[in-house]
Amino acid sequence: MIDTTYERRAYKRINKGFSAILQPEQLGGFQDMITLRDLSCGGASFFSSSKLAQGAIANMKITLIPNKPSVECRARVLRSGVERSRELFPTAVQFIDIDAAQKSRIEDLIESLS
Numbered sequence: 513m514i515d516t517t518y519e520r521r522a523y524k525r526i527n528k529g530f531s532a533i534l535q536p537e538q539l540g541g542f543q544d545m546i547t548l549r550d551l552s553c554g555g556a557s558f559f560s561s562s563k564l565a566q567g568a569i570a571n572m573k574i575t576l577i578p579n580k581p582s583v584e585c586r587a588r589v590l591r592s593g594v595e596r597s598r599e600l601f602p603t604a605v606q607f608i609d610i611d612a613a614q615k616s617r618i619e620d621l622i623e624s625l626s
Contacts (some may be wrong), residue, residue, distance in 0.1 A: 522554055523552035523553040523554045523619075524552060524553075524619075524622050524623075524626065525550050525551065525552040525622075526550060526551055526552070526621075526622045526625055526626065527549065527550045528548075528550070528551065528625065529547045529548060529549070530547070530548045530551055530574055530575060530576060531545070531546075531547055531548075531574075531575045532545075532546050532547070532548055532556075532558070532572055532573060532574040532575065533545060533546070533572065533573045533582075534546050534558075534560065534570050534571075534572055535570060535571045535572075536562075536564055536568055536569070536570040537568070537569045537570060537571065538565075538568055538569075542562070544560055544561050544562065546558045546559065546560060547559075548574065551574070551618065551622070552618070552622070553607070553610075553615050553618050553619050553622070554606060554607060555587065555590070555604065555605050555606040555607050556572075556574070556587070556604070556605055556607075557602065557603065557604040557605075558602075558603055559598065559600035559601065559602055559603065560592065560600065560601045560603045561599075561600060561601075562601065563592050563594065563601045564589045564592040564601070564603055565589065565592070566589055566590065566591060566592065567588060567589060568588070568589045569586055569587070569588055569589075569608070570586070570587050570589065570605065571584070571585075571586055571587075572584070572585055572586070572587050572605070572607075574618075576617060576618065576621050577621075583610075583614045583617055583618060584614065585607050585608075585609055585610035585614060586607070586608050586609035586610075587605035587606060587607050587608060588605060588606050588608050589603060589604075589605055590604045590605060590606055591603065591604050592604075
């Protein structure tokens, strides 16, 4: 029997494709249009067109609802791998600079879609 009393994730996560813009700080203005694979109040995962260094900081603009203001935050890269068949890099980030109102918008949306 598997013990499920310990959950690694601190936040509820939703697997839905939200559009976002990723702008790594160290790449001098480079912007990557991405689709999130999943999203939580604490972070997200997606495929990026470039490999990002672990620990790199990026600015993100996430479109939760079309034609509504984006959620804007900074994120730290937790991991960025290689998927050669698609020439994309599976990437996971943790939000490090997100205000309470932005976090609440994500949380409310996740609750409404769960």
